Structures are given as structure tokens and as C-alpha cells.
Amino acid sequence: MTDLDHNAKGQEIRRTEAVGQPEQRTTETDWYPGGTIKEIRAPGKTTRFTYTQGDGLGRLASRTEIDTTTHSAPYATQGLSRTWSYSYTYHDAPANLKVATVTVDGPRTDVNDITVQHVNPAGRIYRVEQQNGTGAPLVNEVTEFSAEGLPKTIVDPNGTVTQLAYTPRGWLKSRTVVTPQGSVTTTYAYDLVGQVTQVTLPTGTQLNYQYDAAHRLQAISTQDNERIEYELTAQGAHRIERILSSSGSLRRLVHQEFDDLGRLWKSFGVQDQVLETNQYDENGNLVRITDAYQQPILRAFDGLNRLRTQTERDTGATQYEYNAQDQLVSITDPNGLTTAWVVDGFGRKIQETSPDRGTTVYRYDLADNLIQKTDARNSVTKYSYDALNRLTEMQYPASAQDNVSLKYDETSLPTANGSIANKGKGRLTSAIVANGDKIQWAYDALGNITNDVRVQEGKTFQTTYTYNVAGQLATLTYPSGRELSYGYDNKGRIHQLRSRENSSKSWTTLANNLSYEPFGPLTGFTWGNGLTETLSYDTHYQPETIQTRSGSTDVRNLQYGFNLANELDHLTDAKTPARSQLFSYDPNGRLSQAQGQYGTLAYQYDLTGNRVSQAQTNASDGQNFTESYQYPANTHRLTQVNASGQGGQNRSFQYSAAGNLTQDERYTYVYNAANRLTQVLSGPAVIAEYRYNHLGERISKTIDGKTTQFIYGPNHQLLAEHHQDGSAIRDYVYLGNKLLAMVDADTTTNPDTGTKADLAITLKGATGNSVKQPDGRYQVTYKVNVQNAGGSAAENVVLTNTFPATDVNLVSYTASQGICTEDGSSCDLGTVSAGQTATVTLIASKGQKAKENFSASVTTSSEESNTDNNSATAAFGGAFGLWIMAFLTAMLSLRSLTAKRALNRKNTISTACLLLCGLSLMGANTSQAEQIYYVHTDHLNTPTLVTDQNKTVVWEGVRKPFGETEEVVNTVRQPIRFPGQYFDGETGLAYNLMRDYDARVGRYVQSDPIGLDGGINTYGYGYQNPVLNVDPDGEFGVPGLVMGATVNLVAQFGANLYVSHDFWRSVRCVDWLDVAVSGAMGFVSPGLIGNLIRGQAGPAGLTVAQMRYIYFTKTLPVGFALKKGLNYDLSKEGRCGSTEDECEGLGLGAAISSVTQW
Known part of the structure; x- marks a missing residue:
């Protein structure tokens, strides 16, 4: 119940909510005699207002907020105040009726955070100036109005002109952005009552709209009559949504039922089974959610309608506590562990106490910008901002x-080849690190990134992008010089993707003839090597089949099925039936059992989702084991794994105060001030070193002095690997969020006719099976030394290790340099300098003491003076082993001789040799022209196999549910695992952008940097359902199923209609580029794809830099909203605002949003 008290004038002076209940709160309001508000006293905060004529008369002069909370820890809050000041000039002074300018001076005192709005005599804002504190203000200006006072021409800070045209009735007829490439125009058509009937996008795509007699949207169709049709309830809710192909066949069906108050009651599955049933209390709070198996989630609310308790289907309950301002102050998880926050009167979290991350303290400036963070290790990070509150x-x-220093508004980007024009005003243009690293961005008139120039380890890497007149990505040029070319169909979806090594080479098609479901995901294409890919879906656009074929022969055939709760029930491998899998889940949707080639894996969890046991039975290799997982009572940090049986692992873990893994049974892990893993040690020896940029991307890894550099695209996709000297190793090619291909650089070399390399292998130092392990097996260590005894460096050195064929498992390995595959069978050692020795140590286990041979061989792209010492063999067994040098056969000598004679006078490998020498050349010299490898991914976009130009499978991985991968074919290196993951053979972990993942225990080794925003379990992966969810950023799980444009479109429309209850606003606020492109790229959050194509996600604003390291709430200049908790909020992209005729974010609504703001 709420009590309202009023004064004699009927003005509310007191509001008491939740009367008589524990959460009762009171807000009091004082009024000036003239009827304006003087003061509002709410719990924790008092707000005071003054006016230009005193005593509440005139225009607003100031607004002052005062913190009235009484916190003393982590620091005192009471009495802190901040003030916004407003001043005016007039066209008609001294009458002062017509405002000429409005100057807003923000709350900060360290900078002049001033915005000036200029108003013409007709009362229309025509110019907005924002002081950035470093030079001329950023100016947005309307230079022309229509006779009706509507803006016709808008000029942004970069001089980009947007032209708006209207119908005689004042409805927007067209929006044209004038760019050097041409005009980008979107047009709108209406019926007689002002309903949008057609939108024509810059791509030429047409969207047509139909309505019923009540002016409610009934259908959307494209120019070739692909359709979305709606059946509506009496209240206008979408009861049925159908998507039809141009031939009229049903492709997608969504069925929902609503109660009499228009609230969602039931949702239905593919078989029209009830997926969920919702129940509400008398205040409209959702109090019960019952799934297809009649298992409920129960939710309880307090007198202020705030969620207080949620009881999951396994009876685990999470409890929520709030302060009087409705701010969360604690969450107690089902295990009884509490995360608590201290919140000041301005709603800012100034301290977090977490069972996993420890205590973190935050300090802010008067504009709510985070200026200092001190984590549980007492590590301090400080932040500064300009007058526009940009980091x-x-x-x-x-x-x-x-x-790190961040710069904005730069209008040119200097490069070695001259200066590049930059439409950089209002955008992030440079990030400069004190160690010399930096990133610079240039933009075009539409805000698309055109150049991404990175300096790492003193080397420069430039990625360039061009766009078609509609703003779609047309070409991408890698730092290596490789070019990609994108072709689109008449709906703006990618139809073809081509590549060439550089601008002087011919194009190679990587993917062609792409087809799509209507308003939906990809259905098929032809690979560049001639293989065909076919994908089919059920009527919820969930995958049914993924089939790769060579002619009529299956290369891969995966078939999917779902249970009544829409959980993945089975994955049938029709080509290799032994690899088929079955899945079962606990009541909370966490994977509880999996059956496959690995046998049966059973998982158990505690109430918060920590894995407490893993058991493998019925394993074909006899590796049956049970592992139990141990956690302290006051944290979710895994400290011990105890194994019994064969194949399990005994593990131990220690953590820092901030929740980072610092020690396990193998290594010590070292972190920087930003909680990023920077060093891995084995005793005093450095195993690996890692470096990161300010975006959180890992830009290099160094092993034994050899560095691999990594280059990323604007949405954190790994684009390329390079050597320390800047030379290319590999480029990665994507189709949206799908890894499509890997292209290895041309490694053809010009051998030195003088000094040559001379690689020799020795095997020694085995400890054999003298120590029996707890699992009953015997352990042996192989130490492989690759020494270059020649006078010249050996480039592109590859070590191949061959274990006995049966009953041998690799436990771990360390390499003094380079990268090894997950099973240790192949190691890319990079360059071995003259006189240098590279060492790889492999620890393996075997069930019996019987001796069997282990062998190793090495190749290089450089010419060798002697190849007779490139192989060695050792016997598996004995306390110290019997090591035997194995010289190459006469065939190997013949290979070397043949290759040497095949060199032409220019000391390059001749075409004749490439055609005639065959295996002889391959054995002597692994130099090669660029190699294109096609990556075939599953429903999660996780690679399952790789084929080459000849359609040969060159990599194939068999994966356990949580990502442990056996490389059954590994002719080429393929390090990508789950989306966003890069496998590190040196540690067995997978780098996952913001964290590192350990597939062996199915969890991250660091606590989630966004805290509980990523889920109640801050170490878990994909909510413990890794066959359905992915976590590309290492922060929070999302559905991995490819959903396509329909999800995007419906999400935007649904949100807009919900907010505005007005279709016109909903249509114009949708980011249509987002919709069009997402059909080609699979399911992505609404607004993200359009921004990526424009270059307005990631480094285009303050997005990732602030999202990763700063807790604060801001809506950035590019419209990218962030929310507290190291999280980003895409919910405003292409969405309607809460006020009349307002759109938030970007897309078609952006210009209209600007119109309404003038």
C-alpha cells in the first residue's frame, strides 16, 4: 500500500510506500509558492532546485544533489554534493521570453563540462556545442528547417550531412546521408492514416507492412514475398508468429498465449508442447515459472515489488536485499555465500565484498565516472576523463x-605511407600505451572504421576496411596484405566471400552461393574447395542437420534433436556413428550426463552450480575414473580434485585474494594490475609470457624468447598471427561469428647458398616408469632436444613426435619455444638460430611397463647441410630408458639431394620441382606457398574438422562436452576451441578473451570480471550447459544456436512495441542494417552487428575500454550504453526510448532521434 499526502494546493508533499511493511520508505517534497519543486528528500539523497527569478520563478537555474547516506566504510559518504547549473541568453532581452542559448554546466569542478544549446527565434534548437576540454567544441547543427519547422539538413561534428525529406503531412519521407562514396538513402511510404507501409533500405531491400482494421501490424514482407505474419490477441499481443518462404511454405512458427491482462502465460515448443507456464501475483509480478516437466521456479517479492527470493527447480534459493533506493546491496546464493555492496546516495557501488573476488573499493568523480579501483590484492587502477566524460x-x-592514454576527435591518422583522413570527431581515435604499443582508428562519414593501425613490440600492423555505398563491409585487408571481398544479395545478406594473397594476385572464392531461411539463418553454401555445406532447422530455427559433402559423399553429417524443454537431447554423427552423443540435464538445465565415444560421463553440481563430481564409465579405452571436487565453505574457488580409477587427474589449486588461479600442481601463474595472466612459471623457469592491450585482447605470447603476435578485428575476433619480426604466420577469415577459413602465409624461402642450417635431434633424460602413479599407471618423461649445429638459422622448424599407438596418454608438455598441438604430436618451434637448442619435454603415462618405441623427427623450410640426424627413437620403459639414434634411410638422403638439385639459379624452389619432386621435396623442405584451410564448425561455431584445397581432412577434433579435445587428425595446427577460445598447449588452458578456461575441470581459472552479472557462479562456463551455451568473451554465457535475423528483428520490434505501444515508432527505431546482416551472421544481440559493420562497436567509442575495466553507467556519444558491473548493455541499440517520439541508439532511428532532440 502507498500513502500520498498533499498540501492545500493539491501538490504531493509526502509519499509513503509499502506502509506497515519492513521495507516502508518515505519521500517528501517541498514546493515554492509559484508551484515549482524546491526540494525532494528521498532515502539516501536530497535534491534541491533554484530558479532564475528566485522564489521558484523563472527557468531552472540549478539542481543540487546531496548524499545523505551515513556510510563510513570504505569511506564517508554523508554530505557529498554535486550541482548542475543552467544559464540563458535571450533574443528579446530584457523581456527574456525567447531563449537564444541554454548553457548547462555539469557537476564536475576539474573540467569545464559545458554544453551550449542554440535556439532560433522560433524556439527550435539548431546548434549544440559540447566542450571536450582539449580544443574546439564538438558541434551538431541543423542548417535548414522545413516551412513546418522540421529539420531538413543536419551536419555532425565531422561535417557529414544528413538530409531529411517529408511528406506534405510532415511524415519522414527519406533520410539521406551524403558521403564521398555517394548518397546513402532510406525511404518510407505510408497509408492514408500515417502507418508505414514500406521501408526501402540503402541496399535496395524493401520491407512492406500490412495492418488490420485496428491499425495493428499483421505482416511484414520482402520484395520477393518472404513474410512474417502475426496472429494477435484482443490486446494486440503476438499470439502466433509465422515466417513463410516466398513460395508460401511455413519455415518458422512461434506460439505464445497471454492472459486477460496481456501478460505472457504460456510459450510452446516445436511440437506445440508447453515449454513454460507463467503465473503472476496481484501486482503483476512473475511468481512461478513451470517448465515442460512441471518443475517450477518460485519467485517471491516484497512490498515494493522487488524480487527477494528465487527458488530454482532443484530447490536452491537465491536471496536479494535492497536499500531504500531499490539498489541491490546483497545477493546470497544457494550455497549461502553472500556478495554484498556498499551503495552511496547517488546509487553508485563504492565497495563490493565477494566470496570469490574479495573486497574491491571504487571511487568516482561528481559525474559518476569511476576514477579509482582498488581490488582485493590492493592493486590500484586510476582513471581520468575529458569534459565529455570520455575515458x-x-x-x-x-x-x-x-x-594507457586514450585520444578522441583526431581528424587525421598518420601512417608510414602518409596521412589518412579521419572522420574522428566524437569517436575514439587512439589508444597509446606507455610501453610503446598503440592502436589508432580512422573512420568514414558513416562512422565505419576504415583503418585499424596497431603497433605491437615495435612492429606496425594495419588492417583496412572499405564499404559499399550502403555502408556494408566491401573489403577487408589484413596486415599481411591479404584481401577479402564481400558480395551481397538483394536483401543485404552476404552471398559470396573471396580472398587473394595481395592486390597483385587473383581472387580465390572461399564461400559462394550462400542461402538463408527467410528472416533467418544460413542454410547452405559452397566452400572454396568445392565441398557443399547444408544446414536445416526446425520451426524454431533450431538446428536439425549440418551436412558437409563432397559430391554425394558425406564428409560430415551431424543431426540434432531436442527434448521437451528445448534442450539438446542428442547429436547424431551419421558419418561416424560411434561419435554420436546423448545428453541429459538436471532440473536447472545443467548438463548431468553425456554418452559418446568417450563412454558415459556423469556430472554432479552443488546448488550454486559448482561441479562436485565427474565420473567416466564404459570408456572404450578402459579409462574409467571418478573425480571429486573440493571447495572451501566460504568461496566457490576450486581447491582440490581427487581422482580414482584410470584416466582421472589429481589436481590442486591456489588463488590470489582477487580470485585468480596462482598455483596448481604444475605451474605458478602471475597476473598484472588488471588481473590478466602475464606469466606462467615452472619453478624459476618461465614457461610463457603474455601481453594484452587496453581492450583486454591478448596481443602476444612469448615462449623461450620467441614471440607470436595476435591481431584482432573490431569485435575481438582473432584476425591474424604474426612472428615477432612482423612477418605473417596465419590469417583467420570469418563469416559473421563463424570461423570460415585459416590461411597460412607463404613460407617459400630463398635458401642461403653459403652457410646452411643443420638440425639434429637427441632424446635423453627419461625417468621411465620407475614411479607408479596414484591412478595405477606408469609415468615416463621424454626430453627432445633440437639443436641447430649449422651456420645459418633454421626457419619454420616443425617437430613431429610419435607415441606408441596404444595405451599411452600425454599428461603434459613444456616447450622452450613455439606452440605444440594439444596432444603434443606436433610442435611449431619457429626459428632455431645457429648454435641454438630448442627443447620440448613431454610427460606421458602408460598402463604397463612393456617397452615401446617413441620417435621424433624435425623439418625446416631452410636448406640443411645434413638431414641424416633429423630423427631419433627411444624405447618406452626402463628407469632411464634405452635411447637409440635412428638415422634417416637412403630415401631421406635422396629427398635432400633431389630438393637441392631442384633449386633454380635464383635460389628459389622451381615450379618443375613442385610438380615432379612430390614427397621428396616435402621431406626435405617444408616451404610452401600460402595454404587455405576451410574450418567446419558445429552448432556452437566450434571447429570439428578442417579441410584443405584438395578436400582432404587435415585436422579433426573429437570433443568431450566441456571442451577436452582429442586431435584425431592434426596435419595442420588448429588452436580454436569454443567460440572466443584459443588453446595454449603450454598450459592446457584456453585463452577466452577476458579470462582463461580449463576444459579439464569445466570452469574458468579466474572469477568473472563482471561479477554476478555473468551468473550466480563466477567460475562456471556457459551455465554448466556447454552443449547449448557459449561464452565468447569469457564473461557470460549466451545461446550458441544459430538463430538468424528473425531473433534480431523480433527482439527489436518486440522491445519497441512494448515500450512505445506504437508501431511507427517501433519501425523507425529498428536498426535495419542489424536485421539484414544478422541473417548472414547468425544470432547476435540486437544492434551489435549493425554497429560492427559501421565500426561503432568495440573501439569506435568508449565501449570496450570502459566496459572491461570500469564500473559506471554512461550512454556514450556513439549510442553504445554501458551499465555498472563491467558489463555492456546492448539493449538500447535500435530501440525506442521511454519518452514520446524518441529512439535510442543507432540505425534508422538515429537520425529521427536527432530530429526529435532538436
């Missing part, structure tokens, strides 16, 4: 070389 510096007092 300008990140400082690490304990590690000054990592300090």
Missing part, C-alpha cells in the same frame, strides 16, 4: 609501463 587515461601506479 582518457588508465593508470597503474605499480606498473607504469601499462598506463
Whole structure:
């Protein structure tokens, strides 16, 4: 119940909510005699207002907020105040009736955070100036109005012109952005009552709209009559949604039922079974959600309608506590562990106490920008901002070389080839690290990124993008010089993708003839090597089949089935039936059992989702084991794994105060001030070193002095690997969020006719099976030394290790340099300099003491003076082993001789040799022209196999549910695992952008950097359902199923209609580029794809830099909203705002949003 008290004038002076209940709260309001508000006293905060004529008369002059909370820890909050000031000039002074300018001085006192709005005599805002604190203000200006006062021409800070045209009735007729490439125009058509009947996008795509007699949207169709049709309830809710192909066949069906108040009651599955049933209390709060198996989630609310308890289907209950301002102050998870926050009167979290991350303290400036963070390790990070509240510096007092300076508004980008024009005003243009690393971005008139120039380890890597007149990505040029070319169909969806090594080479088609479901995901295409890919879906656009064929022969045939709760029930491998899998789940949707080639795996969890046991039975290789997982009572940090049987692993873990893994049974892990893993140690020996940029991307890994550099695209996709000297190793090619191909660089070399390399292998130092392990097996260590005894460096050195064929498991390995595959069978050692020795140590286990041979061989792209010592063999067994040098056969000598004679006078490998020498050349020299490898992914976009230009399978991985991968074919290196993951053979972990993942225990080794925003379990992966969910950023799980444009479109429309209850606003607020492109790229959150194509996600604003390291709430200049908790909020992209005729974010609504704001 709420009590309202009023004064004699009928003005509310007191509001008491939840009367008589524990959460009762009171807000009081004082009024000036003239009827304006003087003061509002709410719990925790008082707000005061003054006016230009005093005593509440005139225009608003100031607004002051005062913190009235009484916190003393982590610091005192009471009495803190901040003020916004407003001043005016007039066209008609001294009458002061017509405002000429409005100047808003923000709350900060360290900068002039001033915005000036200019108003013409007709009362229309025509110019907005924003002081950035470093030079001329950013100016948005309307230079022309229509006779009716509607803006016709808008000029942004970069000089980009947007032209708006209207019908005689004042409805927007067209929006044209004038660019150097041409005009980008979107047009609108209406019926007689002003309903949008057609939108024509810059791509030429047409969307047509039909309505019923009540002016409610009934159908959307394209120019070739692909349709979305709606059946509506009496209240206008979408009861049935159908998607039809151009021939009229049903492709997608969504069925929902609503109660008499228009609230969602039931949702239905593919078989029209009830997926969920919702129940509400008398206040409209959702209190019960019952699934297809009649298992309920129960939710309880307090007198202020705030969620207080949620009881999951396994009876685990999460409890929520709030302060009087409705701010969360604690969450107690089902295990009884509490995360608590101290929140000041301005609603800012100033301290977090977490059972996993420890205590973190936050300090803010008067504009709510985070200016200092001190984590549980007492590691301090400081932040600075310009007058527009854009992040300008990140400082690490304990590690000054990592300090980052961010710059904005630069209008040129200097490069080695000259300066590049940059439409950079209002955008992030440079990120400069004190150690010399930096990233610079250039933009076009539409805000698309045109150049991404990165300096890493003193080397420069430039990625360039061009766009067609509609703003779609047309070409991408890698730092290596490789070019990609994108072709689109008449709906703006990718139809073809081509590649060439550089601008002087001919094009190679990577994917062609792409087809799609209507308003939906990809259905098929032809690979560049001639293989065909066919994907089919059920009527919820869930995958049914993924089939790869060579002619009529299956290369891969995966078939999917779902249970009544829409959980993945089975994955049938029709080509290799032994690899088929069955899945079962607990009541909370967590994977509880999996059956496959690996046998039966059973998982158990505690109430918060921590794995407490893993058991493998019925394993074909006899590796049956049980593992139990141990956690302290006061945290979710895994500390011990105890194994019994064969194949399990005994593990131990220690953590820092901030929740980062610092020690396990193998290594010590070292972190920087930003909680990123920077070093891995084995005793005093450095196993690996890692470096990151300010976006959280890992830009290099160094093993034994050899560095691999990584280059990323604007949405954190790994684009390329390069050597330390800048030379290319590999480029990665994507089709949306799907890894499509890997292209290895041309490694053809010009051998030195003088000094040559001379590689020799020795095997020694085995400890054999003298120590019996707890699992009953015997352990042996192989130490492989690859020594270059020649006078010249050996380039592209590859070590191949061959284990006995049966009953041998690799436990771990370390390499002094380079990268090894997950099973240790192949190691890319890079360059071995003259006189240098590279060492690889492999630890394996075997069930019996019987001796069997282990062998190793090495190749290089450089010419060798002697190849007779490139192989060695050792016997598996004995306390110290019997090591025997194995010289190459006469065939190997013949290979070397043949290859040497095949060199032409220019000391390059001749075409004749490439055609005639065959295996002889391959044995002597692994130099090669660029190699294109096609990556075939599953429903999660996780690679399952790789084929070459000859359609040969060159990599194939068999994966356990949580990502443990056996490489059954590994002719080429393929390090990508789950989406966003890069496997590190040196540790057995997978780098996952913001964290590192350990597939062996199915969890991250660091606590989630976004805390509980990523889920109640801050170490878990994909909510413990890795066959359905993925976590590309290492922060929170999302559905991995490809959903296509329909999800995107429906999500935007649904949100807009829900907010505005007005279709016109919903249509114009949709980001149509987002919809069009997402059909080609699979399911992505609404708004993201359009921004990626425009270059307005990631580095285009303050997005990732702030999202990753800063807790604060901001809506950035590019419209990308962030929310507290190291999280980003895409919910405003292409959405309607809460006020009349307002759109938030980007897309078609952006210009209209600007119109309404003038």
C-alpha cells in the first residue's frame, strides 16, 4: 500500500510506500509558492532546485544533489554534493521570453563540462556545442528547417550531412546521408492514416507492412514475398508468429498465449508442447515459472515489488536485499555465500565484498565516472576523463609501463605511407600505451572504421576496411596484405566471400552461393574447395542437420534433436556413428550426463552450480575414473580434485585474494594490475609470457624468447598471427561469428647458398616408469632436444613426435619455444638460430611397463647441410630408458639431394620441382606457398574438422562436452576451441578473451570480471550447459544456436512495441542494417552487428575500454550504453526510448532521434 499526502494546493508533499511493511520508505517534497519543486528528500539523497527569478520563478537555474547516506566504510559518504547549473541568453532581452542559448554546466569542478544549446527565434534548437576540454567544441547543427519547422539538413561534428525529406503531412519521407562514396538513402511510404507501409533500405531491400482494421501490424514482407505474419490477441499481443518462404511454405512458427491482462502465460515448443507456464501475483509480478516437466521456479517479492527470493527447480534459493533506493546491496546464493555492496546516495557501488573476488573499493568523480579501483590484492587502477566524460587515461601506479592514454576527435591518422583522413570527431581515435604499443582508428562519414593501425613490440600492423555505398563491409585487408571481398544479395545478406594473397594476385572464392531461411539463418553454401555445406532447422530455427559433402559423399553429417524443454537431447554423427552423443540435464538445465565415444560421463553440481563430481564409465579405452571436487565453505574457488580409477587427474589449486588461479600442481601463474595472466612459471623457469592491450585482447605470447603476435578485428575476433619480426604466420577469415577459413602465409624461402642450417635431434633424460602413479599407471618423461649445429638459422622448424599407438596418454608438455598441438604430436618451434637448442619435454603415462618405441623427427623450410640426424627413437620403459639414434634411410638422403638439385639459379624452389619432386621435396623442405584451410564448425561455431584445397581432412577434433579435445587428425595446427577460445598447449588452458578456461575441470581459472552479472557462479562456463551455451568473451554465457535475423528483428520490434505501444515508432527505431546482416551472421544481440559493420562497436567509442575495466553507467556519444558491473548493455541499440517520439541508439532511428532532440 502507498500513502500520498498533499498540501492545500493539491501538490504531493509526502509519499509513503509499502506502509506497515519492513521495507516502508518515505519521500517528501517541498514546493515554492509559484508551484515549482524546491526540494525532494528521498532515502539516501536530497535534491534541491533554484530558479532564475528566485522564489521558484523563472527557468531552472540549478539542481543540487546531496548524499545523505551515513556510510563510513570504505569511506564517508554523508554530505557529498554535486550541482548542475543552467544559464540563458535571450533574443528579446530584457523581456527574456525567447531563449537564444541554454548553457548547462555539469557537476564536475576539474573540467569545464559545458554544453551550449542554440535556439532560433522560433524556439527550435539548431546548434549544440559540447566542450571536450582539449580544443574546439564538438558541434551538431541543423542548417535548414522545413516551412513546418522540421529539420531538413543536419551536419555532425565531422561535417557529414544528413538530409531529411517529408511528406506534405510532415511524415519522414527519406533520410539521406551524403558521403564521398555517394548518397546513402532510406525511404518510407505510408497509408492514408500515417502507418508505414514500406521501408526501402540503402541496399535496395524493401520491407512492406500490412495492418488490420485496428491499425495493428499483421505482416511484414520482402520484395520477393518472404513474410512474417502475426496472429494477435484482443490486446494486440503476438499470439502466433509465422515466417513463410516466398513460395508460401511455413519455415518458422512461434506460439505464445497471454492472459486477460496481456501478460505472457504460456510459450510452446516445436511440437506445440508447453515449454513454460507463467503465473503472476496481484501486482503483476512473475511468481512461478513451470517448465515442460512441471518443475517450477518460485519467485517471491516484497512490498515494493522487488524480487527477494528465487527458488530454482532443484530447490536452491537465491536471496536479494535492497536499500531504500531499490539498489541491490546483497545477493546470497544457494550455497549461502553472500556478495554484498556498499551503495552511496547517488546509487553508485563504492565497495563490493565477494566470496570469490574479495573486497574491491571504487571511487568516482561528481559525474559518476569511476576514477579509482582498488581490488582485493590492493592493486590500484586510476582513471581520468575529458569534459565529455570520455575515458582518457588508465593508470597503474605499480606498473607504469601499462598506463594507457586514450585520444578522441583526431581528424587525421598518420601512417608510414602518409596521412589518412579521419572522420574522428566524437569517436575514439587512439589508444597509446606507455610501453610503446598503440592502436589508432580512422573512420568514414558513416562512422565505419576504415583503418585499424596497431603497433605491437615495435612492429606496425594495419588492417583496412572499405564499404559499399550502403555502408556494408566491401573489403577487408589484413596486415599481411591479404584481401577479402564481400558480395551481397538483394536483401543485404552476404552471398559470396573471396580472398587473394595481395592486390597483385587473383581472387580465390572461399564461400559462394550462400542461402538463408527467410528472416533467418544460413542454410547452405559452397566452400572454396568445392565441398557443399547444408544446414536445416526446425520451426524454431533450431538446428536439425549440418551436412558437409563432397559430391554425394558425406564428409560430415551431424543431426540434432531436442527434448521437451528445448534442450539438446542428442547429436547424431551419421558419418561416424560411434561419435554420436546423448545428453541429459538436471532440473536447472545443467548438463548431468553425456554418452559418446568417450563412454558415459556423469556430472554432479552443488546448488550454486559448482561441479562436485565427474565420473567416466564404459570408456572404450578402459579409462574409467571418478573425480571429486573440493571447495572451501566460504568461496566457490576450486581447491582440490581427487581422482580414482584410470584416466582421472589429481589436481590442486591456489588463488590470489582477487580470485585468480596462482598455483596448481604444475605451474605458478602471475597476473598484472588488471588481473590478466602475464606469466606462467615452472619453478624459476618461465614457461610463457603474455601481453594484452587496453581492450583486454591478448596481443602476444612469448615462449623461450620467441614471440607470436595476435591481431584482432573490431569485435575481438582473432584476425591474424604474426612472428615477432612482423612477418605473417596465419590469417583467420570469418563469416559473421563463424570461423570460415585459416590461411597460412607463404613460407617459400630463398635458401642461403653459403652457410646452411643443420638440425639434429637427441632424446635423453627419461625417468621411465620407475614411479607408479596414484591412478595405477606408469609415468615416463621424454626430453627432445633440437639443436641447430649449422651456420645459418633454421626457419619454420616443425617437430613431429610419435607415441606408441596404444595405451599411452600425454599428461603434459613444456616447450622452450613455439606452440605444440594439444596432444603434443606436433610442435611449431619457429626459428632455431645457429648454435641454438630448442627443447620440448613431454610427460606421458602408460598402463604397463612393456617397452615401446617413441620417435621424433624435425623439418625446416631452410636448406640443411645434413638431414641424416633429423630423427631419433627411444624405447618406452626402463628407469632411464634405452635411447637409440635412428638415422634417416637412403630415401631421406635422396629427398635432400633431389630438393637441392631442384633449386633454380635464383635460389628459389622451381615450379618443375613442385610438380615432379612430390614427397621428396616435402621431406626435405617444408616451404610452401600460402595454404587455405576451410574450418567446419558445429552448432556452437566450434571447429570439428578442417579441410584443405584438395578436400582432404587435415585436422579433426573429437570433443568431450566441456571442451577436452582429442586431435584425431592434426596435419595442420588448429588452436580454436569454443567460440572466443584459443588453446595454449603450454598450459592446457584456453585463452577466452577476458579470462582463461580449463576444459579439464569445466570452469574458468579466474572469477568473472563482471561479477554476478555473468551468473550466480563466477567460475562456471556457459551455465554448466556447454552443449547449448557459449561464452565468447569469457564473461557470460549466451545461446550458441544459430538463430538468424528473425531473433534480431523480433527482439527489436518486440522491445519497441512494448515500450512505445506504437508501431511507427517501433519501425523507425529498428536498426535495419542489424536485421539484414544478422541473417548472414547468425544470432547476435540486437544492434551489435549493425554497429560492427559501421565500426561503432568495440573501439569506435568508449565501449570496450570502459566496459572491461570500469564500473559506471554512461550512454556514450556513439549510442553504445554501458551499465555498472563491467558489463555492456546492448539493449538500447535500435530501440525506442521511454519518452514520446524518441529512439535510442543507432540505425534508422538515429537520425529521427536527432530530429526529435532538436
